[in-house]
Amino acid sequence: MSAEVAALLRQSFDPSTSKQAEERLRQAETQSGFASVLLEIVASTSIDLPTRQAASLFFKNYVKRNWEDDEEGQKIALSDRQLVKDNIVSFMTRMPPTLQVQVGEAVTLIADTDFPAKWDYLIDSLISQISLTDMSVTNGVLQTAHSIFKRWRSQFRSDALFTEINFVLSRFCEPFLAIFKQTDLMIDQNRNNKQALDILLQTLLLLTKVFYDLNCQDIPEFFEDHMAEFMSVLHKYLTIDLPVITAGEDDDVAGPLQKVKASICEIVELYTQRYEEIFTMLPEFVNTTWVLLTQVSLEPKDDILVSKALSSLTSVVRVPRHAQLFESEEVLKKFVELIVLPNMSLRTSDEELFEDDPIEYIRRDLEGSDSDTRRRAATEFVRSLVEKFEQKITSIVLEYVKVYLTQYAADPVSNWKSKDTAMYLISSIAVKGSTTKFGVSSTNIMVDVVEFFNVNVLGDLHAGFSERHPITKVDAIKFIHTFRNQLTKQQITSVFPMLAQHLTSPNYVVYTYAAVTVEALLTMKRDGQTLFSTLDVAPFSAELLQNLLSLIERGSSPEKLAENDFLMRCAMRVVISAQEGIATATEVTVHHLNKILAEISKNPSNPKFNHYFFECYGAVIKYVGAISKEALAQLEAMLTSPLLMILQNDTTEFIPYAFQLLAEMLEMHDTKEDLPLAYKQLLQPILTPTLWDSRGNIPALVRLLQAFVVQGPSHLVSEKLLEPVLGIYQKLIASRANDGFGFDLVESLFACVPLQALEPYAQQIFVLPLTRLSGASKTEKLASRFALFLATCASTQQLGPDFAPSILERIQPGLFAQLMRSIVLPHTSQLASPSATTKRASCGFGRMLASCSMLKQDQALWLQTLTTCLKLLELPAGAVLSDAGSLLQQQQEEETMADAALMALDEGFQASFAKLVCSAPLGTANQAYLALAQLQGSTNVDPRRFLATCLNEQLEGRDTWLALVKQQAAETVPVLQSYGLNI
Known part of the structure; x- marks a missing residue:
């Protein structure tokens, strides 16, 4: 094998x-x-x-x-x-x-x-492999240990976490200290032996990483007892010079000594932030770090070290009792002159990156991937100084800004780098509060950002491409991006055409920054409203999309074409913002998208780009397809073939997207009309079992199959496709991961397919989840979803409140009451979110309370059901949707979801299935959704009033039941009266 x-x-x-x-x-x-x-x-x-x-x-x-x-x-x-x-x-x-x-x-x-419950011998196994003579073997042990321990860094404090850490500490501390000492000794003995030092410095680097792991949550007693030993060695290696290692190093890549020193700086930062009261050597480390920062080179190999060293100093500045070390004006001036300015100024290597690898230059700046760059570290250091010594440091930095701007004004062609440094310095002192998503929220009152914009930025935007260095252009655009919240709508509106013009720049970085800034401006909100309305954006949308998509198409290969996800994200945002305003440009836009799809399908390489791309498709369908039947037909004519090609070519990464977009278009058809022929031909293939073997396909496939069920239930029956569909339900309901999708599917069947056709299968439909609920594979999720299923059956028009209880009694007498007490009611509280789920559950229980004959045979169970339903409905105000504003809230929820989805992508989150937020049409556009909700009896109702209406109008023997409520559940009476119950 x-x-x-x-x-x-x-x-x-x-x-x-x-x-x-x-x-x-x-x-x-x-x-x-x-x-x-x-x-x-x-x-x-x-x-x-x-x-x-x-x-x-x-x-x-x-x-x-x-x-x-x-x-x-x-x-x-x-x-x-x-x-x-x-x-x-x-x-x-x-x-x-x-x-x-x-x-x-x-x-x-x-x-x-x-670990540790099922692997309690892991640490002992690691220790048994340690060698104090062969460090290449010990490095393997330390690498493995770090692989296990590093997860503690991001975990929340808990008893379980500290039990695990203490389990490790009880075994690992003594051997760790022994390796630590032996490594230090062997480095001293081999100072001129490069081959040995290469291995030993790797050992030391791993030791510092494990040191951080073991100390990241709390300082262990062992480390506190041996702090002097550890810290003296760490301080030694922060100052050490090993010429045999550093001689002939690559100037572009951090060497082993730089990595060790950077890792030590991380430990210093940790101890400063968490344990500074007992960190007695901190002043020595501060002085050493200061000297280190004045001595390191400006080469890229030292970037990580400088970044970590500055970060450790930043943490010291933010500790109140140590801030006094920096407060004199003379010290502050030295910091700015000797540390800030050299590390904030543009270097030759930065220019080379700008020219040779522009997308990396952009990512380092915009995505926070420059957290280890000098500029960001220097900026954060200045901001920490502003927090403590605002007036002093602002005055000092502003003087340098004036100097650099004067140099630039004297010779803009030769001294453009001076302007670049001035722009970074202004940003470092002006920003006081900001978030990645929303931009700057508060600024330094000593810096007039708007005045600086008018005097020093606007002219660079007006200037032609050949009149300014591309980096000067980038700085001007970035200033708008950074300080967009400080500019008025009038100011932003005035520069918007200039930003759009920069999309035609010949420089990659310039047009990408322009796209990023346009996207950020289109997402801006003030007083809860989007700053730019559809009417504002629509006139620009066709040109913006033409420029953005044409830039993307320049890519010389599928990988290069999908490289710049910033452009694709901006295109997506333009469509979302313009909405139906892009209708006149639909044909051109979709033509571009189809060309791009044909290329990226050859080798899907950038998940972010792919997601924004398909969101763009989804938004076009959502807003243009809703305009008219003709518009939808035009979209289907342009999109169906490319989407089916994805399925035909088995482009795995794109298949879930294709299913979602096909479902979106099908859902927009009038449910009273016959299922379109193109979709009829697709139904049989999507029932192929192999498609359902991929977990990533399942959410989208279920949505598409639900659309088929709603749009063409008679076609399912006439073509004898009901059994294959139920076979899929059986497969889904058996899976812990997918049982919720199984319920979604069968609820659609019960709502839309004639009951006569489903009757032969009804009992088995219930038996499948019951089998799991009674066995070892029962889960909380399954139990709560079964509760919702039972409620949905009760409110579904063609079933009614007696349908599910009668099936359960057929399976086993007394089963309905048993399940209500043991499964359904105890798990109803888990249906409190989202609001649509709450509404569906409460409407179903309302019908059961009013009309379920089997429930009314058991007074105690009836009362328990009533009180459970009331608990579900008694959520914070606005948590359960009523008619008023429900559509608006739905739209707001979708916008929030869109932002969340995009933020998840920004943070590097990837899943086998990525939901297209834009592929869920709003309001009447989603015919299938509305039809299904109507058939399930949970749309256009206030669930509280609905419950009162059921009890007022449909409850036989009403007076007897209400007397029971007064007698045995008197605390519910005021609540029921507030719903409108006559009691």
Whole structure:
């Protein structure tokens, strides 16, 4: 098996065989011993390194997909799991560092699930591998330890967390200190031995990382007791110079010594922020860091070190009792002159990055990926000084700003870098509060941002492309982006055409910054309203889209075309903002989108770009398709073929998007009309079982299938497709991950398909979830979703309140009451969000209270159901939608969801399924949604009034029941009266 798997891994390198090889590897995953085979390949020195690297990556992803057993049951046998845990540590210690990283991530994933409860010997296994003479082996141990411990850095404090940390500390502290001391000794002994030092400095770097891990939540007693030993060594290596290592270093890449010093600075920052009261050596570290910052070079190799050193000083400034170290004007001037200015000025390497790798230049600045750059660190340092010494530091920096602006004015062509430094300095002192999403919220009162804009920025925007250096242009655009909240709508409106004009700039960075800023301006809100209305944006939309999409199409390959997600995000925002205002440009816009799709489908490479791209499609359909039947038909004519091509070519990354867009268009058809022929032809293929094997496809497939059910229930019956659809329901309901989608599907069937056609299957439909609820695979989610299912059945027009109870009694006498008491009512509180779910549940229980004969046979259960329903409805004001404003709130919720979705992407979140927020048409445009909600009896009602109406008008023997309420649940009477109940 090992040779076969290795051969498949090699075949995965070749584009012509990669897909088939990957499929066969995924099939091999299910075989016993597969994980161990992968590990053996990674550890084998007789196999070529590329194959071992591929095996390490596949192993990590295999663990990520299969180790957790709480979704689909246990995917990896216990014996295989045990074999992996028994051998992975010894394997990892023998691997080269390039392989240790991937396997280390796998160890982290396994530890997340199993350590310490199911892997209590892990730390002992690590300690047993430690060698105080062979540091290459010990490095493997430390790398593995760091892989496990680093997850503590981002976790919230809890008893369970500290139990785990203490478990590790009780075993690991003494061996850790021994390695620490031995490494220091061996470095001293090998100061002129480069080969030895390369390994030892890697050991020291891993030691500092593990040191941080072990101290990140609280300072352990062991470390407090040995603080002098640890800190004296750390201080030594912050000052050390090892010429044999630094001689001949690459100026562009951080060497081992820079990495060690940067890691020590992180420890200093941690101790300053968390343990400064007992950190007695802090003043020594401050002085050393100050000297270090005045001595390091301006080469990129020192960037990370400078960033971390500045960050540690920033943390010291923010500690009130240490701020006095910096408060004299003389000290502040030295900081600005010797540390801030050199690290805020543009360097040759920055210019080279601007020219040679513009997208990286942009990402470092805009996405926060420059958190390790000098400029951002220097900016944060200045802002920390402004927090403590606002007047002094502002006056000092403004003097330098004047100097740089004067230099620029004297010779704009030669001294453009002076203007660039001035712009960064102004930003560093002017901004007091800001967020990535909303921009600057408060500014320094000593800096007139608007005046600076009028005098020093506006002219650069007006100037032609050849009249200003591209970086000067970028600085001007970025100033608007940064301080957009401080400008009036009139000012922003006046510069908007200039920003749009910059989309035609020949410079990559300039037009990208213009797109980023346009997108930010279009999202601005004031007093709860979008600053630019649809009417404001529509006149510009066609030209903006033409320019943005044409820029994207310049990409010379699928990868280059999808590289610039900033442009695609702006295009998406233009469509969302212009809404139906883009109707006249629909044909041109979709033509561009289709051309882009044809290219990126060849090799989907940028998930962010892809998501914004399909959101753009979704927004076009949403706003243009709602205008008229003809507009929808035009869109279908242009879009159906490209979307079906995605399915035909099995472009895995795009298939869920294609299903969502097809569902969106189908949902917009009038439900009273026959199912369109093009969709009829699609129905059979989407029932193919293999499509449903991919979890990423399921949410979109269920939505599309629901649209088919709502639009063409008679077609399902006449074509004998009901059983295949129910087969899918059976598959979904059996899955812990997908049971909610199963309920969504069957609720649509019960609402739309004639009951006569469903009757033969009704009992089995209920048996499937009941089987899980009575067994080991019962979950809280399943129980609460079953409660909603029962309520939905009660409010569905063609079923009524007696339908579900009668089916349950057929399965087993007394089952309805038993389930209500043990499953349904105890889990109803979990239906309190979102509001649409609350409404559906409460409407269903209202009908049951009024008209369910089986419920009314049990007075105690009836009262319990009433009080549970009232608890569900008694949420904070506005949490349950009534008729008034429901559509507006729906739109606001969708806008919030859109922002959340985009923020998730910004933060690097990726999932196998990404919901298209823009593909959910609002109001009457979504015919399928409205029809389904109407059939389920939960639309256009105030659920509180609905409950009162049910009890007032439909409850037989009303007086008797209400007397029971007064007698046994008197506390509910005022609540019911406030709903409109006559009692």
